[in-house]
Amino acid sequence: MRIETSVTRLLGIDLPILQAGMSWASSNAALPLAVSRAGGLGVIAAGPMYPAALAEAIDTLRAGSDKPFAVNMPLYRKGSEEILDLLEQKRVPILIASQGGPDKYLKRFKALGTICLHVVASEAHALSAANKGVDGLIVVGGEAGGHPPEALVSTLVLTRAVVRAMDGRLPVIASGGFADGAGLAAALALGAGAANFGTRFMATPEAGLAQGYKQAVVAAGIADTRTVGRGLGLIRAIANEFTERMTALETANAPEDDRRSLFTASTLKMAALDGDVQRGKLEAGQSAGLVQRIQPAADIVFEIAREYRAIVAALPR
Ligand SMILES: Cc1cc2nc3c(=O)[nH]c(=O)nc-3n(C[C@H](O)[C@H](O)[C@H](O)COP(=O)(O)O)c2cc1C
Structure with a gap:
């Protein structure tokens, strides 16, 4: 099945379905490989990976499929220079950079022929990245899991604003x-x-998540996520003991040091690897409320494409 758009043409994929780079969840080969094989774009999240593990995941993707894949690189991470060197050496086909400006990587990867997508959370960032020469933009709205924009402008409004601002210059x-x-x-x-x-x-x-975390995503309703950590690196996560304690501190206007110490004591890793669904950061988007079961990634890609066709066919003219 094929659905052709500006993005499928840019990336050389069959379906306009990207699997988002997600620390731990897609810091492996299995998830991106399944998505790329099914015709979407699989994305390895390099954020928490050691260079050797990342190199191995890239090799596994190449050995398992000749379809395109991407690596997501949060630019703020410790040792980012070493990771960028590795990605250059491995000549990854697509780089998705987040949490930083394009100057740090763009010239060098464009020179290699890498397709460079940049993650943005406002019109101003979109315009600045476009002017610097990135190949496409990923626009993240307030519903998102992980790090939504502090202003929490919804995807509905932000996507439209960025598409208008781009006026056809770049795929979004x-x-x-x-x-x-x-x-x-x-x-x-x-x-x-x-x-x-x-x-x-x-x-x-x-x-790459503990079973309890996956079950918490399936069990969550659309109103069961919270945004916490304003000013500290806002996250959206499923409500648990951690988010409730954090919300209590924020509501009480507690000193920044107190908020920061609770915020940094809890990590995504605690939830993802140790399965601590009460004290860990159970990062997930509002769309958790639309996720009803655990199913193979390839089935999800095919199901989304089938539903898309049926929905578009049924739209009123
Ligand atoms: C558990 C989790 C981890 C994430 N890790 C990253 C990351 O490492 N790098 C990044 O750019 N975005 C990260 N994100 C954000 C996603 O790439 C994406 O923007 C978001 O999941 C989209 O919203 P959705 O969850 O409603 O589909 C993460 C999101 C989640 C839920």
């Missing part, structure tokens, strides 16, 4: 709140060339 990928074929149709209707699906792909056997 919408991220945050997409879980199914209706979401994909909505993203394309807004003028994006693809949707980025994060939380939906957490509920897969391939995601």
Whole structure:
């Protein structure tokens, strides 16, 4: 099955379905390999990976498929220079950079022929990245799991604003709140060339997450996430003991040191690897409420594409 858009043409994929880079969940080969093989774009999240593990995951993807894949690189991470050197050496086909400006990597990867996508959370960042010469934008709205923009502008409004600001200059990928074929149709209707699906792909056997975390995603309703850590690196996470304690401190206007010490004592790793669903950061988007079961990643890709076709066919003229 093929659905052709500006983004599928840019990336050389069959379907405008990206599996979002997610620390731990996609810091492996299994999830991105399954998505790329199915015709979407699989993304390895390099954030928490040691160079040797990242190199091995890239080799596994290359050995398992000749389809394109991407590596997501949070630019703020410790040792980012070493990781960028490795990605250059491995000549990854697509780089998705987040949490930093394009100057740090763009010239060198463009010179290699790498397709460079940049994650943005405002019109101003979108314009600045476009002017610097990135190949495409991933626009993250307030519904998103992980780090939504502090202003929490919804994906519906932010995608539209960035598409208008770009005026056809660059392909745009919408991220945050997409879980199914209706979401994909909505993203394309807004003028994006693809949707980025994060939380939906957490509920897969391939995601590198403790079983309890996956079950918490399936069990969550649409109103069960919280945004906490304002001014400290805001996150959206499923409500648990940690988010409730954090919310209490924020509501009471507690001193920044107190908020910071609770915020940094809890980590995504505690939830993802140790399965501590009460004290860890159970990062997930509002779309967790639309995720009903754990299913293989390839089935999700095919299901989204099938639903998209049926939904578009049924739209009133
Ligand atoms: C558990 C988790 C980890 C994430 N880790 C990263 C990351 O390492 N780098 C990044 O750019 N975005 C990260 N994100 C954000 C996603 O790439 C994506 O923007 C978001 O999941 C989209 O919203 P959705 O979850 O509603 O689909 C993460 C999101 C989640 C839920």
